[in-house]
Amino acid sequence: MTKKNEKENSLMDKIVSLxxxxxxxxxxxxxxxxxxxxxxxxxxxxxxxxxxxxxxxxEMIRTQNNIVGLDSAILMSPKIWQASGHLTAGFADELVECxxxxxxFRKDHLEEESKTNCPDCGGALxxxxxxxxxxxxxxxPVEDEANITYLRAxxxxxxxxxxxxxxxxxxVKIPFGIAQIGKAFRNEITxxxxxxxxxxxxxxxxxxxxxxxxxDKWFNCWKEARMKWYxxxxxxxxxxxxxxxxxxxxxxxxxxxxxxxxxxxxxMGWREIEGIHNRGDWDLSTHAKHSGKDLSYxxxxxxxxxxxxxxxxxxxxxRATLVFLVNAYQVVLGGRTTTTESTKEAEVVLKFDKxxxxxxxxxxxxxxxxxxxxxxxxxxxxxxKAKYLTHYDEAGSIGRRYRRQDEIGTxxxxxxxxxxxxxxxxxVRDRDTMKQKRVKIGELxxxxxxxx
Amino acid sequence: MTKKNEKENSLMDKIVSLxxxxxxxxxxxxxxxxxxxxxxxxxxxxxxxxxxxxxxxxEMIRTQNNIVGLDSAILMSPKIWQASGHLTAGFADELVECxxxxxxFRKDHLEEESKTNCPDCGGALxxxxxxxxxxxxxxxPVEDEANITYLRAxxxxxxxxxxxxxxxxxxVKIPFGIAQIGKAFRNEITxxxxxxxxxxxxxxxxxxxxxxxxxDKWFNCWKEARMKWYxxxxxxxxxxxxxxxxxxxxxxxxxxxxxxxxxxxxxMGWREIEGIHNRGDWDLSTHAKHSGKDLSYxxxxxxxxxxxxxxxxxxxxxRATLVFLVNAYQVVLGGRTTTTESTKEAEVVLKFDKxxxxxxxxxxxxxxxxxxxxxxxxxxxxxxKAKYLTHYDEAGSIGRRYRRQDEIGTxxxxxxxxxxxxxxxxxVRDRDTMKQKRVKIGELxxxxxxxx
Numbered sequence: 001m002t003k004k005n006e007k008e009n010s011l012m013d014k015i016v017s018l019x020x021x022x023x024x025x026x027x028x029x030x031x032x033x034x035x036x037x038x039x040x041x042x043x044x045x046x047x048x049x050x051x052x053x054x055x056x057x058x059e060m061i062r063t064q065n066n067i068v069g070l071d072s073a074i075l076m077s078p079k080i081w082q083a084s085g086h087l088t089a090g091f092a093d094e095l096v097e098c099x100x101x102x103x104x105f106r107k108d109h110l111e112e113e114s115k116t117n118c119p120d121c122g123g124a125l126x127x128x129x130x131x132x133x134x135x136x137x138x139x140x141p142v143e144d145e146a147n148i149t150y151l152r153a154x155x156x157x158x159x160x161x162x163x164x165x166x167x168x169x170x171x172v173k174i175p176f177g178i179a180q181i182g183k184a185f186r187n188e189i190t191x192x193x194x195x196x197x198x199x200x201x202x203x204x205x206x207x208x209x210x211x212x213x214x215x216d217k218w219f220n221c222w223k224e225a226r227m228k229w230y231x232x233x234x235x236x237x238x239x240x241x242x243x244x245x246x247x248x249x250x251x252x253x254x255x256x257x258x259x260x261x262x263x264x265x266x267x268m269g270w271r272e273i274e275g276i277h278n279r280g281d282w283d284l285s286t287h288a289k290h291s292g293k294d295l296s297y298x299x300x301x302x303x304x305x306x307x308x309x310x311x312x313x314x315x316x317x318x319r320a321t322l323v324f325l326v327n328a329y330q331v332v333l334g335g336r337t338t339t340t341e342s343t344k345e346a347e348v349v350l351k352f353d354k355x356x357x358x359x360x361x362x363x364x365x366x367x368x369x370x371x372x373x374x375x376x377x378x379x380x381x382x383x384x385k386a387k388y389l390t391h392y393d394e395a396g397s398i399g400r401r402y403r404r405q406d407e408i409g410t411x412x413x414x415x416x417x418x419x420x421x422x423x424x425x426x427x428v429r430d431r432d433t434m435k436q437k438r439v440k441i442g443e444l445x446x447x448x449x450x451x452x
Numbered sequence: 453m454t455k456k457n458e459k460e461n462s463l464m465d466k467i468v469s470l471x472x473x474x475x476x477x478x479x480x481x482x483x484x485x486x487x488x489x490x491x492x493x494x495x496x497x498x499x500x501x502x503x504x505x506x507x508x509x510x511e512m513i514r515t516q517n518n519i520v521g522l523d524s525a526i527l528m529s530p531k532i533w534q535a536s537g538h539l540t541a542g543f544a545d546e547l548v549e550c551x552x553x554x555x556x557f558r559k560d561h562l563e564e565e566s567k568t569n570c571p572d573c574g575g576a577l578x579x580x581x582x583x584x585x586x587x588x589x590x591x592x593p594v595e596d597e598a599n600i601t602y603l604r605a606x607x608x609x610x611x612x613x614x615x616x617x618x619x620x621x622x623x624v625k626i627p628f629g630i631a632q633i634g635k636a637f638r639n640e641i642t643x644x645x646x647x648x649x650x651x652x653x654x655x656x657x658x659x660x661x662x663x664x665x666x667x668d669k670w671f672n673c674w675k676e677a678r679m680k681w682y683x684x685x686x687x688x689x690x691x692x693x694x695x696x697x698x699x700x701x702x703x704x705x706x707x708x709x710x711x712x713x714x715x716x717x718x719x720m721g722w723r724e725i726e727g728i729h730n731r732g733d734w735d736l737s738t739h740a741k742h743s744g745k746d747l748s749y750x751x752x753x754x755x756x757x758x759x760x761x762x763x764x765x766x767x768x769x770x771r772a773t774l775v776f777l778v779n780a781y782q783v784v785l786g787g788r789t790t791t792t793e794s795t796k797e798a799e800v801v802l803k804f805d806k807x808x809x810x811x812x813x814x815x816x817x818x819x820x821x822x823x824x825x826x827x828x829x830x831x832x833x834x835x836x837k838a839k840y841l842t843h844y845d846e847a848g849s850i851g852r853r854y855r856r857q858d859e860i861g862t863x864x865x866x867x868x869x870x871x872x873x874x875x876x877x878x879x880v881r882d883r884d885t886m887k888q889k890r891v892k893i894g895e896l897x898x899x900x901x902x903x904x
Contacts, residue, residue: 020617020621021620021621022621023617023618023621023622026614026617026621028524028527028528029529029531029532029613030613030614030617031613031616031739031743031747032529032531032532032742032743033529033531034529035525035528035529035601036527036591036592038525038527038528039525040522040523040525040610040614040617041522041524042522042614042617042618042622043520043521043522043618043621043622043630044621045523046521046523046632047521050521057502061841062837062838062841063838065833065837068475068495069495069498069499069502070492070493070495070498071492071493071497071501072480072492072493073491073492073652074635074652075480075487075488075490075637075651075652076481076487076490077481077484077485077486077487079484079485080484095593104593104594135589135590136589136590136595137587137589137603138587139488139639139651140639141556141583141641142556143588149487149488151589151603161481161482161483161484162478162492162494165472165478165482165492165494166475166494166495168473169472169473169474169475169478169494169495169496170475171845171847178495183526183635185527187590187591187592187593189593199591200526200527287483290484291483291484293483295483381517385514386514386515389513389514395623
């Protein structure tokens, strides 16, 4: 491992550690020893992730005129997964089993590492077998074949099977989209890299229904729009790129696929954070065939009837949350806080876009033992917390408190001091410019309305 | 069945039918014949449900100073369900099986209807057996006992097992709460009443951690606060009541429980929409014992160490959505629209609280064949849709369009007519007062800011 890798490796570890220490992300079931690469979002994490989801929803539903939302159930008829190909060859990993210790491994991973024997005990390996990624459950009183179903492996199937319902209940016309945020489950053999690949994950998918011959136009439109979304929310341009998926690697239903990749700290490197797919008419045709329901569209203007093609944008809410966390993480060597303590210590700042920051404002009394200062601070806190997620903190030196807020990415710290009592103003410190400004208490609401 | 019942029975059917026709709620997997009493939220339903969830979250996290959020995984260690008692006697229904046709029924339901034989074929019944409500799945490459886990049956367990994580990562002090919204799953034998009882459902739970001797105070405080929440969002007072759960019916962990009940149309009648529970120290003590982790709390002020007691408020996002839909539904006999068509037809209005309404404003050109009117309407639409979920509709007479918006509960319809071109003003119609008012286009943003 090179020196660079070692350093960046520990960077990812530091982010994971901060995430736990400050309540962004906890390992699930931790007091019972953890479970299956699942994670829980803590008090700050749930706000960050909700901000990501709300911003995506706003972009899809509010910014566009022709996208509507949907929230379909996780449990669906198994016939859907039969039709979509998820229960057959299309959605399986090849596994090999060790003849000695019976552990199983992904064939492609062993090949990557040129291993011909069991990586654990060195035993001989069996022939590869397909292993389906769908997670099975039983619905109804009897646990038998007839009652098997699966936790959905992707949210988009819920959109396809509701295509006719949406057409019948709204006034949408092609081109139009259906957007959905929701959990999906895949029994990954090798989950890992923190919340990047987990067995339970949340998708943000939008299916855009179009005239077949307009596929290229809309594909390019959505490809650019999705990249712009990440850039507008502060992802560094040099860490983003498009990757065209090679023809031979396309899923059986895909006409074209482009991934948006982000460069994570090593050893992760470039990884997909979203996919834009031209799925052709595969999904609606397949469900029409299997369900016997006509899923074609009648175009009132051109009097044509056709099966719409689909351009899909498929992002992960957990991946997006992780990428915004990683992208925000910065280490500064001293000088950020006004503390008289050692100013050359490494200080962490999460430079979230303001829209993403979990806590928008911290309200701090300069001292906690002067009743008048504390009372005024609490009055300001009550005023602001109705509008913005606001922290009140009186514990420790003001420098330490600034540092605590920097570490969770709070854009504004507001300090109430002795002068505030006389002049009815406070100090507002900007996380990014580090500038401090006196603002009249009566003008605070308008001040933050403009800033946030 | 009385005449009153017949009428109200069909009322529930009408609501279900409207919910499907206008895109609030669809039966899941419908093109494949439906599935397991699951439902999907359509374009309007997802907005309504999101409004319910956001308002609950705001009430918990923003209005209070001492409640933080959490979003734990659906998949958890099975040890949690072993400890909580969900895998043993506490969470099972007694079922009887017919010896002839092998169908299964809930014992308590057969008893209620005094049935001693199979309700389907009349055959003799077996002795009752316990049937566990947890939904099983397998995590990892091998489908065996060692890899079994369960979809969570309640979100609160994710809160209890993260109690120490939240204490360690935040500055919360008792009394404080942890709030969570998320899916849970129960293999109900008899789901039903539309989305009231489903196998997949979404909970909104808040666990409030307190000093043991303050349980009564906080129980009453939360009981009142939760009732107030429903009243403030427009539920009719006469359809709400508290129901004290009798000592003999309390769950094994509960010291006291009060349900908030709503009177649904017959045949449903009074039904629980939320429970307030004093759970004592049962949850934290049990998980401390089973996990070996100290889950006690050290009180910095009083220097006491104790296991906190818990007051829980447990609501359903689907139930709340249903109750707001049912409560909003009103039928008016004519006179609401300015149409010259038969004015004695029954017209449906969904009188949602404005905060709950999926669409806030409808923007309508009086006529669709005058380019100037249409252009001005679209300009106004673009202006408003950035701030509020807004519909543009130009199809059909203005009366029909008002009626369409009434039927989905849109609080404001804005009509652009010929006068608008000259005077730069529009007509705003209020759903509830039916009053129409001319408002200058330049003042619309401020007008709606005050109203919404």
